[in-house]
Amino acid sequence: MTNWVEVCAADEIDEEDVIRFDHEGRTFAVYRSPDDQFFATDGLCTHEKIHLADGLVMDDIIECPKHNGRFSYKTGEAKGAPVCVNLKTYAVKVEAGSVFISLA
Numbered sequence: 001m002t003n004w005v006e007v008c009a010a011d012e013i014d015e016e017d018v019i020r021f022d023h024e025g026r027t028f029a030v031y032r033s034p035d036d037q038f039f040a041t042d043g044l045c046t047h048e049k050i051h052l053a054d055g056l057v058m059d060d061i062i063e064c065p066k067h068n069g070r071f072s073y074k075t076g077e078a079k080g081a082p083v084c085v086n087l088k089t090y091a092v093k094v095e096a097g098s099v100f101i102s103l104a
């Protein structure tokens with residue numbers, strides 16, 4: 001069953017930026033791409049559990065702030081050493097100006 005959870009107002013995330021979202025003991029990263037689409041992944045780097053929301057968004061890449069590992073935030077794919085385990089991604093929708101992520 002799809003469980004849509006409200007994150008924030010869409011305009012609270014700048015283009016080419018990321019925010020941290022904590023929900024029921026889990027942490028997520030929610031992104032707004034340069035072309036104004038929204039994406040969500042697990043919030044912690046798969047290398048050493050650092051918050052990715054403190055990292056840098058560049059095009060469709062999130063760069064981890066600790067060792068500069070890179071992931072595609074659109075697919076979760078690990079893109080550069082030292083990360084080699086992909087991130088889990090979540091469906092996102094925008095409705096009535098708010099961002100929701102799907103937690104199955």
Ligand code: FES
Pocket residue numbers: 045046047048049050064065066067068069070082083
């Ligand atoms: S903790 Fe993210 S690359 Fe090492």
